[in-house]
Amino acid sequence: MIVNTLSLTGQVALVTGAGHGIGRASALALAEAGALVVASDVDFARATETEQLIKDAGYEGVAATADVTDEKAMIAVVDDVVRKFGRLDVVHANAGVLMAGTALTQTLDEWDKTFTVNVRGTFLTVRAVLPQMIKQKSGAIVITASVSGLIGEPDLVAYNTSKGALVNLTRQLAVEYAEHGIRVNGVCPGWIETGFNDPVLGHLDTAELDQLVDRQVPLGRQGTAEDIAPAVVFLASDGARYITGQLLPIDGGLTSM
Structure with missing residues (x-):
């Protein structure tokens, strides 16, 4: 049955940036699909909240904490997952930041932080999990890119450029590790009502936002x-066993305009 291909029963999943927003929602959804979910966040209190939400819903989850920009920390988290659960099947590399700015107003510190978290953080997450997935000869990696990596937008020079890098990182990893049975795809969210876009949209009142x-x-x-x-x-x-190297826009049609 088609529905059975969506089951993750018996699998172990790691989600970064799992303390809120898309990361928390995906951690809950992966758990509902049957995975044991390790919800990791730089803020351990938030990660613990996600763990509790998973358990309250009747599923399996544990909290972890790591800064995705710290290579040793990411390796330690992955090693701990494998030591406790024996495998790692799914990784949602989701942690990210957004800071508004143009080529003339974005500070270099903001530019560097954006790339450190969004690009370096995703790269280090993937690099930490690849050895185990290669050993297993299987694995699925889902990277949170953005429609901002597919189009140009005002006042988002660092963010859009970093997400464009993740778009091509997804393709590069998919090509390079397909021979090991590892699939790498990305989701490209549009405007998502989580507070993440507040640096760009937060100055608008409700009526202005609705009009936009x-x-x-x-x-x-x-x-x-x-x-x-x-x-x-x-x-x-x-269900996506023959899909790799793809970026899926989930944007209400925004990129079709």
Whole structure:
């Protein structure tokens, strides 16, 4: 049955940036699909909240903490997962930051932090998990890119450029590690109502935001983290067993305008 290909029963999943927003929603969805989920976040209190939400829903989850920009910390988290659970099947590399700015107003510190978290952090997450997945000869990696990595947008020079890097990192990893049975895909969220876009949209009142959404999003609303999570589950599952190197826009039609 088709539905069985979406099951992750018996698998172990690691989610970074799992303390809120898309990361939390995907951690819950992966657990609901049957995976034991390790919810990792730089803020351990938030990671613990996600763990409790997973357990309250009747599923298996544990909290972990690591700074994705710290190579030793990411290796330690992965080693701990493998030591405790014996395997690592799914990774959602989700941690990221957004800071508004143009080529003239973005500070170098903001530029560097954006690339350190979004690009270096994703790279180090993937590099930490690859040895185990190669050993298993299987694995699914889902990277949170963005529609911002597919198009140009005002006032987002560092963020858009960093997400563009993740778009091509997804393709590069997919090509390089397919021979080991590892699939690498990305989700490209549009405007998601989690507070993450507040540096760009936060100055708008409700009426102004509604007007902007009506003009630019064909479905007429911002998305939610729960709109993204099912796609993460799908790309991690056997339902996507012949899909790798792909970037899936989840944006209410924004990039079709």
